[in-house]
Amino acid sequence: MSITIGPLTLTDPVILAPMSGVTDLPFRRLVKRHGAGLVVSEMIASEAMIRQTRQTMRMAASEPEEQPMAVQLAGCEPHVMAEAAKLNADRGARIIDINFGCPVKKVVNGHAGSALMRDETHAARILEATVKAVDLPVTLKMRTGWDDANRNAPRLARIAEECGIRMVTVHGRTRCQFYAGSADWRFIREVKAAVGIPVVANGDVTTLEDVAEIRALSGADGVMIGRGAYGKPWFLRQAMVFLRTGRRLPDPPLDEQRAIVLEHYDAMLSHYGVQTGMMIARKHVAWYSKGLPGSAEFRGAINRLAEPDAVREAVRAFYDPLIDRLAA
16 A cells, blocks of 8 residues: 655555644654654745745754655745745755645635646646756645536646656545535545546545545545544554554553643643743644543633643643543
């Protein structure tokens, strides 16, 4: 079940999706340690990358333990995308991923993200310029099309292949769907049939059953997981093992989960600084607790705390009784 992306081979092509505000360095590092074929950065605006703003440079930061990792770039100007790709190649990225899939109005109104699916000629210029700019493999992530009447992903995938793109990931929704409805996994099969490069399927993969079904319906070479990894950095490893052997790995025991939450929390404070880190970490701490007894009250309490030590104590106070109850 391996796939080849230029000089890189992913023996288990289960990939962490790029997610703004989520797939930062602390989260990618954690997911990679628990098991993932590839992790991808948050979407980075190519113009901001060239300006080398503090926030952008932090988003593009990588560490050896998460390699191979991909940096995802968004933009609408070929020369700017090319320059941003060069900068990230110099900073240690192993893959450059181009975003033709973001549906957010701010990005689309800037003629980037999924807006580029409406202009295949200009899209080709961006793809070709980026591929020529770096010696790294360049990949593409897109949607099925702009709307139901314009699902041109198979045609755009062929253009991408001709431009030298080494892998295509397809989220099974149109831009106009945003995240409503269901991802159309069957349509991805049309993209797979259109090209000879690897195709990865994405959208609505939150259970092991989803992992198996999206591969069966799409015929894709790999699976990209986004929201399914919220609060479960170990889920990609579970997916990898399930695809390879059919075996269902259990979630880590609660005492290990508690340790992961605290480690992740401290890493975020170190990465962002205390105040910003505390704010950003709230959603992650909440995701970890989802489905556990008393999680709603725990989430509310966490959001009211203003000191890191108080949050750490609240995490222990939440998990410890659950751990003791299971041990009894």
